[in-house]
Every structure is written in C-alpha cells, then in structure tokens.
Amino acid sequence: MSQTKRALRLRAEVPAEVPHTAMVMAAGLGKRMRPLTATKPKPLIEVNGKALLDQVLEKLRDAGTIGAPLEAEVDVHVSRAAFDKLNALGKELRFFLITSEARLNAVDAAELEKAGDAVVNGAAIYVHATDAAKCVRCWHRRPEVGSIAAHPELCERCVTNITTAGEKREFA
Numbered sequence: 001m002s003q004t005k006r007a008l009r010l011r012a013e014v015p016a017e018v019p020h021t022a023m024v025m026a027a028g029l030g031k032r033m034r035p036l037t038a039t040k041p042k043p044l045i046e047v048n049g050k051a052l053l054d055q056v057l058e059k060l061r062d063a064g065t066i067g068a069p070l071e072a073e074v075d076v077h078v079s080r081a082a083f084d085k086l087n088a089l090g091k092e093l094r095f096f097l098i099t100s101e102a103r104l105n106a107v108d109a110a111e112l113e114k115a116g117d118a119v120v121n122g123a124a125i126y127v128h129a130t131d132a133a134k135c136v137r138c139w140h141r142r143p144e145v146g147s148i149a150a151h152p153e154l155c156e157r158c159v160t161n162i163t164t165a166g167e168k169r170e171f172a
C-alpha cells in the first residue's frame with residue numbers, strides 16, 4: 001500500500017451550527033465502583049489520570065460546544081442525597097471540574113427525571129459557555145472581573161492571593 005495515500009475521511013466537513021449547551025449524563029450513585037465512590041462522586045473518579053467528567057468535557061471542547069474548560073460553567077443537578085455529599089466541596093467544586101463556575105443544585109426526583117430516563121438517583125450536568133470576563137492572572141472567567149477598582153483585570157480570588165497571605169482552600 002502506498003505510503004502517500006491520504007487517510008480516509010470518515011466524516012464530511014459540514015458547516016453546521018454547533019450547540020453551545022450540552023447535557024452530560026452522570027447518572028447513578030456509583031455503587032459498582034465502591035469503595036472508590038465512598039468518598040468521591042463518580043464523575044470525579046480518575047481513569048487514566050483524568051476525572052471521568054473531564055473526559056466528557058474534553059469531548060465537548062473538541063466538538064466546539066464549549067471552548068477551553070475555563071470557558072465553561074456547569075450546573076450540576078443532583079438528588080438530595082448526592083447534594084449532601086457534594087455540597088461539602090462548596091465553592092471549590094469548580095476547581096475539581098477546572099471550570100470557571102460550578103453550581104450545585106439539589107432537585108427532586110421528578111425534576112431529575114425530566115433530564116432523561118438515564119438519570120436515576122444521579123446527576124445531570126449542564127455545561128454552557130460563560131459570558132464572564134477572563135482574569136488575566138488565572139484565566140478563570142468570573143463575573144467580578146472588571147469590577148474591582150484597584151485590579152480591574154483580576155478576579156476576586158487573585159486579588160486575595162496577591163494582597164493577603166493567600167486564599168484558603170480545603171479540598172481542591
């Protein structure tokens with residue numbers, strides 16, 4: 001076979017509207033992955049050195065739905081039980097997900113069901129591009145960037161880190 005032969009194109013380059021919102025199914029309590037999931041929610045379990053959720057986000061980035069992870073914000077909808085487990089991460093959830101924002105919402109079973117039959121006692125994760133401005137220091141896109149008079153190009157966390165002994169983080 002000729003070495004110069006071009007690789008077969010499996011998919012035509014069709015100019016198409018790329019959706020900018022995606023829903024990631026992250027269902028279940030991770031029972032089959034215990035004890036790994038005893039202390040960590042399944043989407044954050046690492047496989048080949050990368051959290052399962054990050055692997056999904058990477059595919060969305062490749063597809064152009066979201067830009068770099070820091071251009072994304074996520075809304076995580078989970079059951080009350082999962083919420084109680086995850087909520088301890090609080091504001092640090094976004095550092096685990098490496099996204100600019102991550103909001104955790106406890107929803108009832110009926111609400112979760114609307115996300116699809118695949119979600120049972122689990123989570124639905126909505127990913128969308130953020131409109132917030134980029135902090136020049138950490139590249140996170142945060143709503144307060146531009147509003148801190150002394151440092152209009154920085155986010156609140158970076159201002160804390162350069163003006164005090166540093167932010168306090170417990171988990172991430």
Ligand SMILES: [Zn+2]
Pocket residue numbers: 135136137138139140154155156157158159
């Ligand atoms: Zn920053």
